Amino acid sequence: MATTQLITNSDIIVRLLVALVLCGLIGMERKHYRKPAGFRTNILVGMGAAVLAIMAVQIYADFNPTQAVDVGRIIGQVVTGIGFLGAGAIIQSRGSVHGLTTAATLWVVAAIGMAVGLGYYFLGAMATLAALVVLEILGRIEFRITGPDKENSTHDNSGPE
Numbered sequence: 001m002a003t004t005q006l007i008t009n010s011d012i013i014v015r016l017l018v019a020l021v022l023c024g025l026i027g028m029e030r031k032h033y034r035k036p037a038g039f040r041t042n043i044l045v046g047m048g049a050a051v052l053a054i055m056a057v058q059i060y061a062d063f064n065p066t067q068a069v070d071v072g073r074i075i076g077q078v079v080t081g082i083g084f085l086g087a088g089a090i091i092q093s094r095g096s097v098h099g100l101t102t103a104a105t106l107w108v109v110a111a112i113g114m115a116v117g118l119g120y121y122f123l124g125a126m127a128t129l130a131a132l133v134v135l136e137i138l139g140r141i142e143f144r145i146t147g148p149d150k151e152n153s154t155h156d157n158s159g160p161e
Contacts, residue, residue: 005058005061006057006058006060006061007054007057007058007119011119012054015050015054015116015117015119016047016050016051018116018121018124019043019046019047019049019050019112019113019116019117019124020043020046020047022046022112022116022124022125022128023042023043023045023046023047023109023112023113023128024039024042024043025128025132026042026046026105026108026109026112026128026131026132026135027039027040027041027042027043027109029132029135029136030042030102030105030135035101035102035105036089036099036102037089037102037105037106041106042105042106042109045082045085045106045109045110045113046109046110046112046113046116047113048110048113049078049082049109049110049111049112049113049114049117050113050114050116050117051117052074052075052077052078052114052117053074053075053078053113053114053115053116053117053118054117054118055074056071056072056074056075056118057071057117057118059071059074075114078110078114079107079110082106082107082110083107085106086102086103086104086106086107087103089102089103089106090102090103101135101139105131105135108127108131109131111127112124112127112128112131115127
């Protein structure tokens with residue numbers, strides 16, 4: 001089988017670096033509030049998703065277009081795998097659920113990594129900006145409205161604890 005390179009080595013480097021930076025920004029926010037999945041975890045999830053998205057594009061190029069090659073399966077499996085990883089971040093104790101925001105953040109950084117891996121830089125950047133707004137600004141608003149209700153909380157506060 002002849003290999004056709006759709007994505008150049010320099011493109012791969014750029015895509016991985018962009019995924020590192022975007023997911024790292026979200027990871028820094030999570031680390032700042034001492035959440036379980038912090039800086040390195042978010043970078044690794046995002047970069048892993050980017051690698052798999054790049055592979056999906058390259059696999060498609062490596063096979064004859066007349067062959068049935070469903071590259072969407074790779075992307076779908078990333079979503080499933082991140083769901084499994086996120087489920088491990090959710091903890092229930094004493095009638096309270098913690099880690100939902102952490103799980104959701106892992107899912108978002110995987111999506112950002114896939115977007116960047118597929119070359120959708122603007123989409124990745126806008127998703128990063130939106131995620132940071134949700135985590136930082138809306139997290140602070142939520143904290144001011146609901147306060148640090150640790151006894152009956154069904155979510156993890158992104159704001160100060």
